Amino acid sequence: MVGRLKAPTGRYAGKSAEERQAERRRRFLDAALQLFGDTPGYRGTTVAALSDAAGLSTRQFYEEFRTLEDVLAALHLQVNDWAEEAVVAAFAAAQDLPLADRVTAIFRAYAGNVTADPRRIRITFVEIVGVSPRLEEQRLARRSRWIELICAEASEAAARGEAAPRDYRLAATAFIGSVNGLLHDWSAGWVDATLDEVVDELVRQLLGILRPPEWEPRDSCES
Known part of the structure; x- marks a missing residue:
């Protein structure tokens, strides 16, 4: 992955693009706290598993982060x-x-x-x-x-x-x-x-x- 995908802009469901981005990021970090901080740990976690735990897609992952x-x-x-x-x-x-x-x-x-x-x-x-x-x-x-x-x-x-x-x-x-x-x-x-x-x-x-x-x-x- 050379760079992050472009995040969508505009308002959706009453939230700005910035608000939706912040919420996605928080959800990924909350999921990472659980997976990295417990089982299976950082080295045992995949992008797909983290995205699934966050209730988001891998595409959304790459909109926020480059790597685990x-x-x-x-x-x-x-x-x-x-x-x-x-x-x-x-x-x-x-x-x-x-x-x-x-x-x-x-x-x-x-x-x-x-x-x-x-x-x-x-x-x-x-x-x-x-x-x-x-x-x-x-x-x-x-x-x-x-x-x-x-x-x-x-x-x-x-x-x-x-x-x-x-x-x-x-x-x-x-x-x-x-x-x-x-x-x-x-x-x-x-x-x-x-x-x-x-x-x-x-x-x-x-x-x-x-x-x-x-x-x-x-x-x-x-x-």
């Missing part, structure tokens, strides 16, 4: 966007709280979002891995956004005197790897703990990074 990899790429970004929106909202609500409470609120929001649907974890941590150089670049780019978020919070905490001032990029990179691995293993049933216990452990790890034993807080009354 394009669908996986779009779905991976969507799942990450959902988690990021949850974290940003939690951060805004907790920004005036002490560091430990802020970190807890952020991780509860993230963990709650990505584990609310096991299919999201599979898309983010399993199906996207090793598909192609393009998707590896996308996966690492989105991971980098989470690293930047941790670094920004660490810098803000250091400026408030709540954490040790230093370059946190390496530590944040290692920590995000721990987050992804622990949440994946928990979701797969390999970790005998509640989600709250998992979050509490992640919070302890991050606070240990931000507040090493040799560091003293600038204000002894600070939490």
Whole structure:
């Protein structure tokens, strides 16, 4: 398929061409979440199977996407966007709280979002891995956004005197790897703990990074 087929224009059944296109795209992504995130997985899904699950035709598929990899790429970004929106909202609500409470609120929001649907974890941590150089670049780019978020919070905490001032990029990179691995293993049933216990452990790890034993807080009354 050299390029996408031209989508129809004009209004139909009270919807504009743009509205119908958005609805088709949503239906394909909803079907992909089910097939890629459960059975048979991305590598076991065909264009015909995805189109059938979406209740659409293969012709309509090629009006929206070039390949199944394009669908996986779009779905991976969507799942990450959902988690990021949850974290940003939690951060805004907790920004005036002490560091430990802020970190807890952020991780509860993230963990709650990505584990609310096991299919999201599979898309983010399993199906996207090793598909192609393009998707590896996308996966690492989105991971980098989470690293930047941790670094920004660490810098803000250091400026408030709540954490040790230093370059946190390496530590944040290692920590995000721990987050992804622990949440994946928990979701797969390999970790005998509640989600709250998992979050509490992640919070302890991050606070240990931000507040090493040799560091003293600038204000002894600070939490």
